[in-house]
Amino acid sequence: MRRFSWFNTVSLTLGFAFLYLPMVLLVFYSFNESRLVTVWAGFSTKWYGELFRDQAFLDAAWVTVKVAVFSSTLATILGTMAAYVLVRAGRFHGRTLFSGMIYAPLVMPEVITGLSLLLLFIGINLDRGVFTIVLAHTTFSMCYVSVVVSSRLTTFDRSLEEAALDLGCSPFEAFRLVTLPIIAPAVISGWLLAFTLSLDDLVIASFTTGPSATTLPIKIFSAVRLGVSPQINALSTLMIGIVTLGVITASIMSKRAAVAQRRDEQAAIRAD
Amino acid sequence: MRRFALIAIPYLWLLALFLVPFIIVLKISLSDIALARPPYMPQLDLGAGWEGLKAFFSELDFENFVFLTTDDLYWKAYLSSLKIAAVSTLLTLCVGYPVAYAMARAPEEWRPTLLMLVILPFWTSFLIRVYSWMGILSNEGVLNQLLMWLGVIDAPLQIMNTTTAVYIGVVYTYLPFMILPIYSALEKLDGALLEAAEDLGCSRLEAFWLVTWPLSRNGIIAGCFLVFIPTIGEFVIPSLLGGSDTLMIGKVLWEEFFSNRDWPVASAVAVVLLLILIIPIVLFQRNEQKQREAEG
Numbered sequence: 075m076r077r078f079s080w081f082n083t084v085s086l087t088l089g090f091a092f093l094y095l096p097m098v099l100l101v102f103y104s105f106n107e108s109r110l111v112t113v114w115a116g117f118s119t120k121w122y123g124e125l126f127r128d129q130a131f132l133d134a135a136w137v138t139v140k141v142a143v144f145s146s147t148l149a150t151i152l153g154t155m156a157a158y159v160l161v162r163a164g165r166f167h168g169r170t171l172f173s174g175m176i177y178a179p180l181v182m183p184e185v186i187t188g189l190s191l192l193l194l195f196i197g198i199n200l201d202r203g204v205f206t207i208v209l210a211h212t213t214f215s216m217c218y219v220s221v222v223v224s225s226r227l228t229t230f231d232r233s234l235e236e237a238a239l240d241l242g243c244s245p246f247e248a249f250r251l252v253t254l255p256i257i258a259p260a261v262i263s264g265w266l267l268a269f270t271l272s273l274d275d276l277v278i279a280s281f282t283t284g285p286s287a288t289t290l291p292i293k294i295f296s297a298v299r300l301g302v303s304p305q306i307n308a309l310s311t312l313m314i315g316i317v318t319l320g321v322i323t324a325s326i327m328s329k330r331a332a333v334a335q336r337r338d339e340q341a342a343i344r345a346d
Numbered sequence: 347m348r349r350f351a352l353i354a355i356p357y358l359w360l361l362a363l364f365l366v367p368f369i370i371v372l373k374i375s376l377s378d379i380a381l382a383r384p385p386y387m388p389q390l391d392l393g394a395g396w397e398g399l400k401a402f403f404s405e406l407d408f409e410n411f412v413f414l415t416t417d418d419l420y421w422k423a424y425l426s427s428l429k430i431a432a433v434s435t436l437l438t439l440c441v442g443y444p445v446a447y448a449m450a451r452a453p454e455e456w457r458p459t460l461l462m463l464v465i466l467p468f469w470t471s472f473l474i475r476v477y478s479w480m481g482i483l484s485n486e487g488v489l490n491q492l493l494m495w496l497g498v499i500d501a502p503l504q505i506m507n508t509t510t511a512v513y514i515g516v517v518y519t520y521l522p523f524m525i526l527p528i529y530s531a532l533e534k535l536d537g538a539l540l541e542a543a544e545d546l547g548c549s550r551l552e553a554f555w556l557v558t559w560p561l562s563r564n565g566i567i568a569g570c571f572l573v574f575i576p577t578i579g580e581f582v583i584p585s586l587l588g589g590s591d592t593l594m595i596g597k598v599l600w601e602e603f604f605s606n607r608d609w610p611v612a613s614a615v616a617v618v619l620l621l622i623l624i625i626p627i628v629l630f631q632r633n634e635q636k637q638r639e640a641e642g
Contacts, residue, residue: 078448078452078453079451081444081448082447082448082451082452083448085444085445085447085448086445086448086449086452086460089441089442089444089445089448089521089525090445090463092441092518092521093463093464093467093518093521093522094463096475096478096479096482096518097470097474097475097478099478099481099482099488100474100477100478100481103481110486113486152355152356152359153356155352155355155356156356156360158352159352159353159356159357163349163352163353166353168357171365172353172356172357172360175360175361175364175365176360178364179364181575181576181623181627182620183576183578183579183580183596183619183620183623184579184581184596185579185581185596185599185600185616185619186368186371186579186599186616186619186620189371189599189603189612189613189616190367190368190370190371190616191363191367193367193370193371193374193609193613194363194366194367194370197370209363210363212359212363213359213360213363213364216356216359216360220356245348246348270469273471274471274472274473276472276473276582277581277582277600281603291471291473294473294474294477295473295582295586298477298480298586299585299586301480301484302477302480302481302484306477307481310471310474310477310478313470313471313474314470314474317466317469317470317471318466320469321462321466321469325462
């Protein structure tokens with residue numbers, strides 16, 4: 075069995091220390107009594123209290139969650155359709171343009187995406203707010219969803235679908251009963267990816283929002299521009315906590331699902 | 347019919363919300379300030395036929411692009427974005443390669459955990475990860491306090507609000523993009539090749555240089571592009587960690603639009619930025635394709 079050599083141990087330790095130490099310090103100082111972020115004055119949870127009393131943050135959090143839920147759901151539907159078109163629809167007129175439009179937003183700088191969408195919304199006189207952010211977020215995250223889903227679709231055995239069609243399924247039934255359950259993990263991870271991208275986005279939301287809708291990243295950005303603040307440390311700690319919890323739950327669930335599947339397979343073999 | 351709807355819905359969505367907006371940017375970058383104010387859409391009068399088309403094209407001019415070349419702010423910002431992106435890509439490679447190498451050499455049962463530890467920061471907010479460095483790098487920050495306590499320095503170092511802080515921020519936030527492709531290249535590497543090299547008389551360092559490094563080249567190239575391309579247009583990192591001397595084009599575009607409200611110039615800045623990005627993007631795609639062909 076291979077073990078860690080000293081060189082590898084040192085690089086892994088330094089590398090992961092670099093990746094995680096800044097976030098650990100952020101969490102640590104969120105429990106600091108002092109307003110001065112870097113002077114430790116004793117343990118306190120008062121910044122969390124202040125955060126929850128600040129209506130502006132609560133409103134922004136609510137707007138952010140709303141936008142993320144709507145846009146990631148829409149992006150998952152559109153992105154899955156786009157992936158299906160890319161992998162299965164064969165040749166059609168304008169296919170090159172279509173695949174170009176799927177991949178281009180992935181590398182487009184956010185400032186350009188934001189600027190161009192804002193100019194469109196002004197051009198067609200659309201009132202800016204939650205609706206326009208949802209449109210913007212759906213557009214860029216559907217591209218990520220379709221990349222994730224299409225990589226799953228290409229590796230999947232097409233004869234299963236054909237068997238369903240031979241047995242009398244309509245194409246839509248074959249998709250719903252055979253294809254969708256098989257690509258479901260990719261669809262779910264696409265939704266999660268779209269959800270986090272939307273939660274995280276500052277630049278595109280700033281361009282496409284109006285005065286009525288402030289998302290959490292916009293609020294955080296305007297607060298931290300003035301310097302470090304303990305309230306933002308508390309908010310960041312909560313967000314890091316939620317993400318960590320989510321990722322741990324997801325990995326436990328997928329491990330359980332894998333174990334259950336193996337058990338079912340073994341049971342099926344024994345029943346034969 | 348059903349196939350048509352399946353194609354048409356995502357197609358039309360992308361046309362309306364990706365391609366059309368971009369054409370508007372192109373159009374406004376070629377307009378004068380007064381014309382660029384809404385409503386600017388119906389300037390192409392197709393009803394007037396050829397005359398309308400001629401009128402449309404005669405309105406276009408390149409004065410915004412000419413303006414970009416006359417004010418040194420812009421070309422300096424493009425150059426400095428390219429420089430910052432190149433230097434930080436190199437730094438990210440120096441930090442990321444040993445980590446990826448160590449992950450690929452780690453015992454098999456450890457690898458999924460290590461991989462998850464690299465991916466986890468992706469799910470954590472980018473903005474918060476950049477923000478976390480503000481408390482470390484500031485004059486009263488953790489780093490300066492530590493260095494003064496250790497007696498390395500007497501007075502706090504000015505790191506925050508300098509380009510150095512931007513480098514640190516870029517290396518930190520884009521590190522997983524560098525580690526993952528290099529790791530996947532190194533993980534496929536056959537250990538027997540290294541043994542063969544050593545049997546044939548290579549020292550371990552020579553074996554690394556002659557075998558491991560060339561075989562991980564595709565991962566290195568992919569990782570470098572994945573860091574370089576997004577860094578050029580970066581906005582969050584220079585505006586939170588950078589100072590007044592840090593010029594990056596993403597920030598210039600933002601300010602041109604939100605502070606100066608000069609839409610035509612902002613659009614021209616965007617068009618030139620995209621033209622600059624086309625070269626690395628095309629190179630990246632070509633490299634990916636070559637790699638796929640080599641594997642397939």
